[in-house]
Amino acid sequence: MRVHPPTEWQRRRVGSVAAVANLVPLVGVLTLGWNVYSLLTLYWIEGLVTVLLAAAKALFAERGSPGLPDIEPLHELREKRGGWRPVSRLPAVYPRNVPFAASILGFWTVAVLPASVLYWVTAEPAIRPSLSLLVGGVGLVITQLHEFLSDYLAGGEYADVSAQEILREPLQLGLVLLTVGLLASAGDRSGGLVLLTGIVIVKTTTSVYRIVTDHTDLPVPSVLDEAFDGSHVEPRPDIDTPDGPVRGRISVDAAPVLLGSLPMIAFGFAHRSTFAILIGLAFAALTGGSVWLVLGLVFVLVVAGARIGSYYLRYGTIEYRRYEEQLVAYDTALGAVQWTTSVDSATFSIRNAIPDRLLDTGTLAVSGADPDDRDTQLGPVADLDATIERLELPVADPARPERDSAVIASALLLALFFLAVPAGLALSPKIDTAQLIGLAVGVGPIFLLPVVLMIWAALRRI
Structure with a gap:
């Protein structure tokens, strides 16, 4: 569904505003005395918003995604056909894209957020709050939100992209955050004016390139897009309902x-x-x-x-x-x-x-x-x-195995036998907390696997 699609002039205006917003950090570094921690804060906020919007974009993407077999979280949903429209003014949400949205959010939750919290708690970076830093952050956030609402949803861009293709932008920002984070961990001595300016220019160039290719028809070489070539296919075709009444x-x-x-x-x-x-x-x-x-x-x-x-x-x-x-x-x-x-x-x-x-x-x-x-x-x-x-199904033998009390008792006794060893170690006063954690990680799965198998065998004959 395309509601009031933006004109070409409006699309170029969005691209111009986005380009100006990405140049704010350069002004901050050259004239306002921003340090490496200011850049890290600004790009971290932008990265968080980018990840959240990328996950939302992935859900609406109409093109299919080849993906990586059995790799994405919740990959079984890629087999689902059909979409669900939560609000009449929004396009349909496709469950087959949930694994890709979960991949984006999962990487940020498991890798970026814990590392960021640990860094801010332990390093205590010297951030210099300022009006210019606030304006830069708000500008980048508003720009992305406007692009998502105006171009992606209202302009119908969701019809021409795949969920896997949307992973491109979070990946680019992740590389920028990694670079700035490494500089920040080394302290201000590695964050000289020339180096900080170079980082901002590279990041701005990448963002402007994406804006130009996504929002205009200019003949820009698709260098970065080649890395994602073939990342979208036609979605699985719908299956026709058979003719005739339902019996x-x-x-x-x-x-x-x-x-x-x-x-x-x-x-x-x-x-x-x-x-x-x-x-x-x-x-x-x-x-x-x-x-x-x-x-x-x-x-x-x-x-x-x-x-x-x-x-x-x-x-x-x-x-x-x-x-x-x-x-x-x-x-x-x-x-x-x-x-x-x-x-x-x-x-x-x-x-x-x-x-x-x-x-x-x-x-x-x-x-x-x-x-x-x-x-x-x-x-x-x-x-x-x-x-x-x-x-009216032709099932030859509609019966399950009978209850077997001997199998149930034997399986449960074996499960208790395997549980006795870790339980004894946990209750032993000679094992301290650190040793207990090490044993749980090192040998815990060895005892857990047969316990699970025995309980599974007992339940199948209950």
């Missing part, structure tokens, strides 16, 4: 979906950066660092909420519809078909899922679904037998 429909049961999302939280901390945050959280809990403990808990809750929300959006908003010969998975929140399959050619089998055993619900494994002849699932549903009957 039956079944909605997903939300409770087993939410329960099934809990193990997915562990994958959110599988990356070394997020695992490092967990180690810091454990250290803060043992040493009594209340501030870091609160920050760590907030981070854990955000990651857990993102994993649960991602899993629910993948499975919890689906309605399964039976047409004459086709079975369709329709996302009621996004208003788009996710997959379809011929009932006669697909293979249906009972999935022995732990949430289904605990809640007495049911899930079917489906093989041979379009597109891409992929494996997927139907459910979980509240009544599996009624679902099979209503959708």
Whole structure:
């Protein structure tokens, strides 16, 4: 949707204002006596705003992104089709772009913010507050906000870019922040006038280049864009709804979906950066660092909420519809078909899922679904037998393994056996806090893995 798109004169005016705003730091260095800490403060504020707006831009981008397979956080959402329009005056938000927005915010949260807080707390930089510094910061922020509202949303630029392509600008600013940060850590002696002027000129040139290429039709060589060549493709095509009436429909049961999302939280901390945050959280809990403990808990809750929300959006908003010969998975929140399959050619089998055993619900494994002849699932549903009957599905053996008390007892006893060693170490008076943290990091996963496997085996036969 394009609401009141700006004219070419308005677009060039935005570019001119942005260029002037980027020249404010140069004036500050040459005539107002700004030091390296002033530059670092200004560019850090600009970087934060850039990252937040880049994440917002990524959500609206209509072009597809090739991405890196299974690398981005919440990468499973890249398979989702359809978009959601939260406000009628705004374009649609695409869940397939959430992994890229999460990558932008995640890098800033895990890498930049902790390092920045640690630097400001330990180095105590000599910042010289001034009206010119305030004006420069406000000018850069207003310029970016105006560009986002006027050109990207109202001008319809979101229709011509991909989420992956938007990563370019935060990357450029990150390099500038790294350079200025290294200079700041070395002190004012490395921040001479010539060097500071050079940094501002390079950063300003980069920003003006982006403004000119994005907001005008001038024949500027796309040197930087070549690094992002091929970073957008056509989005996944929509799947057509079969002709004919709906013979039956079944909605997903939300409770087993939410329960099934809990193990997915562990994958959110599988990356070394997020695992490092967990180690810091454990250290803060043992040493009594209340501030870091609160920050760590907030981070854990955000990651857990993102994993649960991602899993629910993948499975919890689906309605399964039976047409004459086709079975369709329709996302009621996004208003788009996710997959379809011929009932006669697909293979249906009972999935022995732990949430289904605990809640007495049911899930079917489906093989041979379009597109891409992929494996997927139907459910979980509240009544599996009624679902099979209503959708007329050819399930050969709609039964799960019987409860096995011997397997459950054996698995739980083995889990307790493996837990005995770390529990004994934790309660031993000969092990201090530092040693306990080291053992938890070094050998904790060795004992945790068999415990998880034993509990998983017990739950599958409960």
